[in-house]
Amino acid sequence: MKRSTVNILASYIDALHPIIYINHFDFKVIDDAIAHVGENVKCVEFNNALGLVDFKTKSPMQECDLEQFLKLTMDDGFEQDTFLVLKDIHGELNNPKIIALLKRIAENNLYNESYNTTIFILSEITVIPRELENYITVFDIPLPITSEILSIINDFVSDMDIFVEQETINDITLSFKGLNEFQIRQILNLAYQDGGCIDQDDKLLILKEKEQFIKKSGMLEIVNFTENIDHIGGLENLKEWLARKAKVFANLDKAIKFGVDVPKGIMIIGMPGCGKSLTAKATASLFEIPLVRLDVGRLLGKYVGESEENMRKALKLSEAISPCVLWIDEIEKAFAGVGGDGGGNDVTTRLFGQFLTWMQEKENTVFIVATANDISRMPPEFLRKGRFDELFFVDLPNGEERRKILDIHLKKRKKWNKGIDSIALIKETVGFNGADLEAVVKDTIEMAFIDGKEMITTEDLLKSVKDTKSISSTLKEKIKEIKSTIDKIDIKPASKEDIH
Secondary structure (H helix, E strand, O other), X not given: OOHHHHHHHHHHHHOOOOEEEXXXXXXXXXXXXXXXXXXXXXXXXXXXXXXXXXXXXXXXXXXXXXXXXXXXXXXXXXHOOEEEEEEOOHHHXXXXXXXXXXXXXXXXXXXXOOOOEEEEEEEOOOOOOHHHOOOEEEEOOOOOOHHXXXXXXXXXXXXXXXXXXXXXXXXXXXXXXXXXXXXXXXXXXXXXXXXXXXXXXXXXXXXXXXXXXXHHHOOOEEOOOOOOHHHOOOOHHHHHHHXXXXXXXXXXXXXXXXXXXXXXXXXXXXXXXXXXXXHHHHHXXXXXXXXXXXXXXXXXXXXXXXHHHHHHHHHHHHHHOOOEEEEEOOHHHHOOOOOOOOHHHHHHHHHHHXXXXXXXXXXXXXXXXXXXXXXXXXXXXXXXXXXXXEEEEEXXXXXXXXXXXXXXXXXXXXOOOOOOOHXXXXXXOOOOOHHHHHHHHHHHHHHHHHOOOOOOOHHHHHHHHHHOOOHHHHOHHHHHHHHHHHOOOOOEEOOOOOOO
16 A cells, blocks of 8 residues: 555544545555554445455444444444445435534534544545535545556566566556556556566557547546548648657657657647547547547536536546547537536536636646637636647648548549649639548549449539538638637648648
């Protein structure tokens, strides 16, 4: 057990924190910490299935429900220092009698000098009744830091009596960041059983195991994709910037030792249908790490504090599976109402503040890709330098980019040929976005199939262009507003100047 965990728990007890709520799945780890802190303390445990349990042996001592247990043990603190360890009682924390009994014990602990009882609530689900908010301290078991992960791996290597390259140990140490000791040992055992050794290939196994945590949580969504950086037509400034960051991610351990900062993320602002979402997928492909999407709407709960707790868990989960790309699509909608009046807006404002603080303080390998169409209502502090490594503006594609986008979609469907006049198509597609151009190619190929043609021509494509309403005509005013907002902030263009 890490001394830091024991020391923090001891300091809470010394400071008379009456109820300590520990959100964790591995009760053995918590029991060890409590045993360290309470060497000379009477420890009494409640288990939902068995009632009163011997804390050391885990043997059942008396069958009872939680209310009976609290009544039996509530006065023990007058006789000697006592710990009440309550496991998985979150379902009972809406019972007025249970709340009243817990409150009485907490108040005795705070105000009666001859009484000393600390309550530990152990559960994976956090439920904090409003009546007990001021008495409860939520305690997170700190995750192992780099040196501790290194020690766990070295202990495993020594126990298994195997040889592992130091460079491999350093690399997988970073991949294990965000996992607890139990999970690290589980994955090391799995890797060893799989091949009888630990090598660089096991980085992929670690990522696969981390993906399991996401699927089970339901708070983040794993995004599967086939797109890569070559599927983006244009946006050369953005692609060059990402390629530099990819080199850092590919050699993260060496880069950190050299003094390079861990990349934080980017915000991509601009026109709808111009490749912002595609860039999020291409970034994960380029970095060779998982892509997970954070849907803020999915985190909103109906109980007080539930939304904030869900946000905390989602961010913690993203750290657990890092390195990863955390994608927040249309972030201006996710945090709509920030700073406004009313209950819903208050929750959104708190979530926004929580997310900002996490972004500012994070020292992990979660790379954020935030996309937005309209940032006119976004709080200015969100766009401040230091939140993201860079802000990019994606404009409607220029002539050269339109040519590349058309070529990509034609080649993808095996319909590109040398006879297609790119210059003519560029002239007729001014104001089209990537989605418009893809629609042109799709419609042209469909019509060619219906008409029994083997090959498509420039004329076929131009006919589809004339039949397609571009974004510039359908969202003319909105595009003006977006460009007006962009002119007021310092933002890097994602595209290079047009050569046509």
